[in-house]
Amino acid sequence: MHNLIKVEFYKLKKFQFGYIAMLFMFVVGYLYGDNRIGNTVFDITDNTATAFSYSVSDTSFVFFISIITALFIGKDFSNRTICNEIKLGHSRFHILLSRTIMACSFAVLLHLIYILSTIVGFSVIRGFDASLFRMENVCWLLTVLLQLIAVTSGVVLISFMTKKVSEAIAVSALYTVICCNILRNFISPQIYSLSCFCFVRNSSPEDLAFASISAFGTIIVFLTIAAGTFNKAEVR
Numbered sequence: 001m002h003n004l005i006k007v008e009f010y011k012l013k014k015f016q017f018g019y020i021a022m023l024f025m026f027v028v029g030y031l032y033g034d035n036r037i038g039n040t041v042f043d044i045t046d047n048t049a050t051a052f053s054y055s056v057s058d059t060s061f062v063f064f065i066s067i068i069t070a071l072f073i074g075k076d077f078s079n080r081t082i083c084n085e086i087k088l089g090h091s092r093f094h095i096l097l098s099r100t101i102m103a104c105s106f107a108v109l110l111h112l113i114y115i116l117s118t119i120v121g122f123s124v125i126r127g128f129d130a131s132l133f134r135m136e137n138v139c140w141l142l143t144v145l146l147q148l149i150a151v152t153s154g155v156v157l158i159s160f161m162t163k164k165v166s167e168a169i170a171v172s173a174l175y176t177v178i179c180c181n182i183l184r185n186f187i188s189p190q191i192y193s194l195s196c197f198c199f200v201r202n203s204s205p206e207d208l209a210f211a212s213i214s215a216f217g218t219i220i221v222f223l224t225i226a227a228g229t230f231n232k233a234e235v236r
Contacts, residue, residue, distance in 0.1 A: 001091075001094045001097070001098065004085070004090060004094055004095065004098035005098050005101060005102070007098075008098050008099065008101070008102040009102065011072075011102075012072070012102055012106060015072055017068060017071060017072075018068065018072070018106065021064070021065075021068045021110055022109070022110065022113055024064070025061065025064075025110050025111075025113045025114045025117065026113050026114075026117040027117070028061065028114070028117075029055065029113065029114040029115065029116070029117030029118040029120075029121065030117040030118070030120060030121035031121060032054075032055065032118050032121065033051050033055070033117065033118035033119060033120065033121025033122035033123075033124075033125075034121035034122070034124060034125055035121075047126075047129050047131040047132075048119055048122060048123060048126075048128055048129055048131055048132040049131040049132050049134070049137065050122075051118055051119045051121075051122035051123075052115065052118075052119060052132050052137060053202075054118070055114060055115045055118035055119070056115055056140060056141055056144050056199070057144060057199040057200060057201045058114070058199070059180040059181060059197070059198070059199055060181075061110075061114060062148070062151060062176045062180045063173050063176040063177045063180070063181075065107050065110050065111065065148075065152070065176075066107075066151070066152070066155045066172040066173060066175065066176040067169050067172060067173050068106070068110070069103040069106060069107055069152055069155050069156075069172070070155050070158065070159050070165070070168040070169045070171075070172035070173075071165060071168075071169055072102075072103060072106065073099050073103055073155070073156060073159040073160075073168065074159050074162070074163075074164065074165030074166075074167075074168035074169065075165045076099070077159075077163045077164060077165065077168075077235070078164065078165045082095060082235055083235045086235060092227075092230050092231050093227055093231075095230075096156070096160060096223075096226060096227055096230050099156060099159075099160075100153065100156045100223065100226075103152055103155065103156055104148075104149045104152045104153070104156075107148055107149070107151075107152040108145050108148060108149065111144075111145065111148055112145075115141075119132070136203040137203060139203060139205075139208055140200065140202075140203040140208065143200055143208045143211050143212050143215075144199045144200060144211075146211075146212055146215045146216070147196040147197075147199050147200065147211060147214075147215045148199070149215070149219060150196035150214075150215040150216075150218040150219045150222070151176060151179070151180065151196055151197060151218075153218065153219045153222035153223055153226075154172075154175060154176075154179075154218075154222050155168075155172045155175070155176075156222070156223070156226055157222045157223070157225055157226040157229075158171045158172050158175060159172070160226050160229060160230045160233075161226070161229055163233065163235065179195075179197040180197045180198075183197065184198065193207075194210055194211075194214055195214055195218075196211070196214050196215040196218045199211075
């Protein structure tokens, strides 16, 4: 397992699209913080905690994150990397888990870059202050990142079910666009807000607790299905 994670980390460092994705998330975050939140035209409180609150729960670019993670996982089926790892005697569960850990870690990194660049863009216009550094904001951030991991677990499931990079990307993009954006228009806000697809929008302990429980449950369900599917699948 340790060796598989080391290999995945090495592959991620060599993943050129990953660097493009990081640059993209930084640019869009900076522009959002500068031109929208930080712009004096908008009547928004002058503190960095506001910029944080606007970006931490933003699901606008989760579809982009899902595309990148699906590409990272899916190409291992196309180049027979996973097939070769099975032949070398690695456990299928460890193969799945190593990809999940790396894909979720990279998804978290991309969202953190977006949040930090939004705060930077805001601070250039309005200035930086210490209002951001509160324990409730830390708990809020950790809960949202857990929700993102749950969403990314769905991308892992899709990638291991399709076993083709092009299909994994297409289905993953559709999955996140529908679940993280479109679905909110068709079901009750109270129900939707309890799912991992709606990043929790405030730092109240009750909402954070409900969101965390929902996210944990989603992760377990997605990875259980992925493990069961992958164990029975023929990999070529």
